[in-house]
Amino acid sequence: MLKIEHLTKHYKGSNKGVSDLSLHIAPGDIYAFIGHNGAGKTTTLKCVAGIQDFDAGAIQIDGNDIRKTPLACKRLFAYIPDNPDLYEYLTGIQYLNFTADIFGIGAWEREERIKEYGEAFEITASLGDLISTYSHGMKQKLALLSAFVHRPKLLILDEPFVGLDPKAAVILKDTMRAICAGGGAIFFSTHVLDVAQKLCNKVAIIKDGTLVASGNMEEIVKQGQSLESIFMEVVEHVEAN
Amino acid sequence: MLRQIRILTKLELCNLYGLNVLRFSKDKKSKQKTVGLLMAWAILLAMLIGYVGGLSYGLIYLGLEEAVPAYLITISSLLIFVFGMLKVGSAIFRKEGYDILCAFPLAMGAVAISRLIKIYVEYFLMMLAVLLPGILVYTWNIRPDAGFYLAGLLGIWGIPLIPMAASILMGTLIAGVSSRMRRKSLIAAVLSILAVLGIMYGSLRLSVMDGNIDPEMLKNLSASIMILLKRIYPPAVWLGMAIIRGDVFGAVLCACLSLAVFGAVAAGVVFSFEKISQSLCSSFAKHNYRMGKLKADSLLRSLCKREFRRYFSSSIYVTNTIIGPIMGCVLSGTLLFSGTDTLKEFLPLPVDIDGIVPFVIAGAMCMMTTTATSISMEGKHWWILKSLPLSTKNILDGKILMNLLLLLPFYLLSELLLIFALEPDAGEILWLALIPAVIILFSCVYGITVNLHFPVMEWESEVRIVKQSASSMLGGMGGLILAILCAAAVGLVPKEYTAYLKAGICAAILTATAVLYRLNNREN
Numbered sequence: 067m068l069k070i071e072h073l074t075k076h077y078k079g080s081n082k083g084v085s086d087l088s089l090h091i092a093p094g095d096i097y098a099f100i101g102h103n104g105a106g107k108t109t110t111l112k113c114v115a116g117i118q119d120f121d122a123g124a125i126q127i128d129g130n131d132i133r134k135t136p137l138a139c140k141r142l143f144a145y146i147p148d149n150p151d152l153y154e155y156l157t158g159i160q161y162l163n164f165t166a167d168i169f170g171i172g173a174w175e176r177e178e179r180i181k182e183y184g185e186a187f188e189i190t191a192s193l194g195d196l197i198s199t200y201s202h203g204m205k206q207k208l209a210l211l212s213a214f215v216h217r218p219k220l221l222i223l224d225e226p227f228v229g230l231d232p233k234a235a236v237i238l239k240d241t242m243r244a245i246c247a248g249g250g251a252i253f254f255s256t257h258v259l260d261v262a263q264k265l266c267n268k269v270a271i272i273k274d275g276t277l278v279a280s281g282n283m284e285e286i287v288k289q290g291q292s293l294e295s296i297f298m299e300v301v302e303h304v305e306a307n
Numbered sequence: 308m309l310r311q312i313r314i315l316t317k318l319e320l321c322n323l324y325g326l327n328v329l330r331f332s333k334d335k336k337s338k339q340k341t342v343g344l345l346m347a348w349a350i351l352l353a354m355l356i357g358y359v360g361g362l363s364y365g366l367i368y369l370g371l372e373e374a375v376p377a378y379l380i381t382i383s384s385l386l387i388f389v390f391g392m393l394k395v396g397s398a399i400f401r402k403e404g405y406d407i408l409c410a411f412p413l414a415m416g417a418v419a420i421s422r423l424i425k426i427y428v429e430y431f432l433m434m435l436a437v438l439l440p441g442i443l444v445y446t447w448n449i450r451p452d453a454g455f456y457l458a459g460l461l462g463i464w465g466i467p468l469i470p471m472a473a474s475i476l477m478g479t480l481i482a483g484v485s486s487r488m489r490r491k492s493l494i495a496a497v498l499s500i501l502a503v504l505g506i507m508y509g510s511l512r513l514s515v516m517d518g519n520i521d522p523e524m525l526k527n528l529s530a531s532i533m534i535l536l537k538r539i540y541p542p543a544v545w546l547g548m549a550i551i552r553g554d555v556f557g558a559v560l561c562a563c564l565s566l567a568v569f570g571a572v573a574a575g576v577v578f579s580f581e582k583i584s585q586s587l588c589s590s591f592a593k594h595n596y597r598m599g600k601l602k603a604d605s606l607l608r609s610l611c612k613r614e615f616r617r618y619f620s621s622s623i624y625v626t627n628t629i630i631g632p633i634m635g636c637v638l639s640g641t642l643l644f645s646g647t648d649t650l651k652e653f654l655p656l657p658v659d660i661d662g663i664v665p666f667v668i669a670g671a672m673c674m675m676t677t678t679a680t681s682i683s684m685e686g687k688h689w690w691i692l693k694s695l696p697l698s699t700k701n702i703l704d705g706k707i708l709m710n711l712l713l714l715l716p717f718y719l720l721s722e723l724l725l726i727f728a729l730e731p732d733a734g735e736i737l738w739l740a741l742i743p744a745v746i747i748l749f750s751c752v753y754g755i756t757v758n759l760h761f762p763v764m765e766w767e768s769e770v771r772i773v774k775q776s777a778s779s780m781l782g783g784m785g786g787l788i789l790a791i792l793c794a795a796a797v798g799l800v801p802k803e804y805t806a807y808l809k810a811g812i813c814a815a816i817l818t819a820t821a822v823l824y825r826l827n828n829r830e831n
Binding site: 115116117136137138140141144145147151152153154155156158159160163164165166167168169170171172173176177180181184190191192193194195196199 | 617
């Protein structure tokens with residue numbers, strides 16, 4: 067579903083960025099992407115979403131190159147950043163309609179999906195209000211709704227659980243599992259390692275822009291261990307070297 | 308409190324004209340953009356220096372040197388008032404960063420005062436830009452004594468205060484009234500536009516009154532200029548005369564009077580700051596939406612609708628861009644009711660005025676296009692369009708279409724009024740309709756081109772984009788400058804050749820528009 071090959075992105079005048087990062091995400095994968103602040107997670111996700119250009123490497127989504135055929139790629143995924151700055155001058159329903167129009171979703175289909183997810187996330191009553199009146203969690207829910215409206219094959223999420231209430235977090239996890247069960251894939255960054263360990267079948271750890279560990283969750287986190295202890299172990303090991 | 312004001316003022320001033328970005332940014336592109344913006348300002352400054360210096364020299368040449376300081380003070384005060392009226396409301400009561408400041412142990416009065424000081428510094432620099440070249444010309448030619456310099460030094464710091472106070476009063480009133488309404492931005496935009504139209508009407512009345520000056524007075528031109536200036540802005544004449552006479556006491560008195568006026572208005576702002584800011588930051592949420600039937604729109608229609616909603620959500624964006632089209636209609640209406648003679652009075656040019664009317668209307672319509680800042684206005688929301696399956700062409704078409712649809716009613720009304728006013732024949736109707744349409748189309752596409760090259764996506768206040776960005780200066784006025792150049796060309800050519808020239812101009816502009824449109828769509 068998603069192939070990242072030797073991705074390299076450096077910011078001028080800064081030593082931050084990503085170096086030679088390769089990852090393969092197959093259909094059905096829920097892939098956690100973890101690392102400390104400034105490790106390069108958001109940069110990687112932005113490159114995958116086609117928001118940021120990169121210096122070297124290649125990114126393919128379902129066989130389409132993000133640089134050569136960006137529109138074909140973007141039709142397949144939904145991206146939600148860590149701080150969903152949505153159009154504050156639109157109401158929630160106007161924003162959802164706008165997204166649905168861009169993806170060419172029919173009136174009846176969008177109605178059904180907005181009803182379904184709006185009720186699940188308990189946001190329907192607020193859809194007539196301006197987004198500027200929304201709390202961070204409500205914006206996050208609306209961003210998720212706008213993603214689910216067009217049924218993406220790949221979900222790229224940056225810190226999706228931040229700001230969500232417990233019920234919404236459970237619904238999001240269930241929806242992520244459902245998308246993967248239907249042949250989709252999810253690539254998301256998180257600092258909540260407990261959630262990552264329970265939810266994901268694969269994990270990648272990034273440190274200072276370099277991938278230091280990746281693979282199946284069971285292979286990386288052995289029985290009796292926690293992802294948290296493995297993360298600290300791997301990071302300290304890299305620092306020591 | 309003083310310490311808080313000092314810290315906050317330092318924060319306000321540190322990125323004046325983007326200097327902090329220039330100093331600390333390691334990103335070459337953002338540095339280049341800041342340098343580009345500073346260069347655009349420098350060009351405008353050079354033009355202003357040339358204009359003011361020339362004007363001062365002209366007055367001295369005519370033996371009207373007594374009027375120079377008062378004239379310069381009036382010009383700078385009017386500039387500060389006009390710029391300020393559209394800007395200070397949103398600069399003082401800006402929502403960005405208000406919540407963070409509220410959380411600090413700060414007196415809200417200190418926040419208000421620091422913002423007022425920043426505005427004062429900006430306008431003091433603007434005043435210097437107007438005043439210095441003229442004063443240099445004056446001192447070079449007249450060689451005044453030391454009293455002139457002393458009175459000048461003690462008096463000039465007060466010049467920006469009264470126009471600032473007037474613009475703050477108006478800005479605060481607009482912000483105060485709109486903060487009580489649900490559609491704050493739209494109300495603020497409508498009130499600002501009404502204020503600008505009121506000022507335009509007032510200045511027209513002033514010039515009409517001018518005609519009633521006693522003919523005896525015209526014998527003494529200097530006296531009549533002073534009377535006119537006194538009508539426009541009396542403190543300018545008082546201070547100007549005090550400076551010329553080297554009257555130190557008079558100059559200090561003028562400055563203190565200005566300070567007193569400003570102090571009274573500033574006290575009102577400080578007193579109402581928290582209440583207005585909180586009202587502006589508060590929002591109305593009904594929380595009663597029920598799912599009904601939804602409607603699907605085409606891609607372009609959906610993008611265009613979103614552009615319109617963005618446009619009308621920002622009072623400063625609306626105010627800055629709608630005045631031109633309104634002026635175009637007012638001008639056409641004036642022609643209908645007063646004939647072309649009024650236009651000939653306004654534009655005392657040695658050319659066929661009827662022939663350049665389409666360019667004048669086009670220039671007014673394109674005075675400030677929305678496209679010139681439409682990309683920058685996306686700001687922190689840019690990621691949405693970038694992550695959606697939209698081509699550059701889709702996004703830019705939405706922006707251009709919105710600008711064209713916004714101008715369409717003004718264009719149609721203006722054309723209708725002109726047809727009744729000028730009673731043109733079929734050939735003239737063609738030019739009357741075609742020339743503004745072609746220039747409007749060009750200016751919308753050109754605005755996009757400039758904004759693509761000078762985008763500013765990280766900003767805190769819309770004022771930074773709409774009023775102070777390189778794109779708004781270079782892109783927004785492209786159509787106006789083009790209209791002036793074309794009008795000049797048509798005006799200089801013998802009447803029998805103007806039709807050929809107009810056809811050539813239209814063809815050239817359409818070709819340039821097509822080229823720019825293609826180049827824009829290639830951008831990533």
